[in-house]
Amino acid sequence: MDIRPCTDEDLSVLCLHWRTPGGVHEAHHARQQAGQATYLVAWQDQEPLGSGVVQWGGCIGSNARTAYPQAVEINHLQVRDQYRGQGVGSDLIAAAEALAWQAGRFQIAVGVADDNQGAERLYRRLGYRLTGVVDVSEYDWITAEGAVQHETERDLLLVKDLAPTIGIL
Ligand SMILES: CC(C)(COP(=O)(O)OP(=O)(O)OC[C@H]1O[C@@H](n2cnc3c(N)ncnc32)[C@H](O)[C@@H]1OP(=O)(O)O)[C@@H](O)C(=O)NCCC(=O)NCCS
Structure with missing residues (x-):
């Protein structure tokens, strides 16, 4: 498996092999081009397995931002059904x-x-701790049939401090 930031060339292959309605890959790639994010994609040869976004500007939710202003956020983590687990x-x-x-x-x-x-x-196993901070987000997403679906989501914030666990030489 190879995990790397999505290049222009990767984007074409990604859109061909992992179809997502609503231009999801393009939107994440555009944020990366603007320097706001890194769009990481996991590959097995030409096959995309999953992806996630590192948001350099920090947490999207306002409560999370206030409580953890220094943090970078990982979001939109998704592994394709057949490659989970x-x-x-x-x-x-x-x-x-x-x-x-x-x-x-x-x-x-x-x-x-x-x-x-x-x-x-999964996050707790990887060392993330629940903070008690909650943000409510509302968003629209487009189903495979092209219908717009409105969702309200209550997001629990988990945080991990990297310094004590990695980087010790
Ligand atoms: C959550 C997700 C990214 C995990 O990816 P993954 O490649 O399956 O994860 P790993 O193989 O490294 O670890 C497996 C763990 O993921 C979690 N998991 C969540 N949903 C899962 C699923 N459908 N199949 C397998 N594992 C899943 C479990 O905690 C599992 O650990 P367990 O063995 O203790 O049950 C993936 O299941 C996914 O894309 N889910 C839908 C989107 C989503 O919920 N994203 C997270 C938003 S915060």
Whole structure:
């Protein structure tokens, strides 16, 4: 498996092999081009397995931002159905942490929907701790059939401090 920031060339292959309605890959790549984010994609040869976004500007949720102003946020973590449970998500998180470390950013935040116990368990296993901070977000997404779906989500904020666990030579 190879995990790397999405290049222009990768973007074409990504859009061809992992179709997502609503231009998701393009939007994440555009934020990367603008210097606001890094769009990490995990590959097995030409096959994209999953992806996640490192948000250099910090937490999106206002409560999270206020409580942890120094943190970078990892969001939009997603592994394609058929590749789940094989360590891809864990490796994407590790790659995002390594990037943050290299950039001199030592606190990582993630928001997990309060009904997403699987993802919460994964983050806790990787050293993230629940903070008690909650943000409510509303967003629209486009289903495979092209319908707009409106969602309200309660995101629990988890945080990990990198310094004590990695980077010790
Ligand atoms: C959460 C997610 C990114 C994990 O990716 P992954 O490659 O399956 O993760 P790993 O193989 O490294 O680790 C597996 C862990 O992921 C969690 N997990 C959550 N949903 C899962 C699923 N459908 N299949 C397998 N594992 C899942 C579990 O905690 C599992 O650990 P367990 O063995 O203790 O149950 C992936 O399941 C996914 O894309 N889910 C849908 C989108 C999502 O919820 N993203 C997170 C937003 S905060």
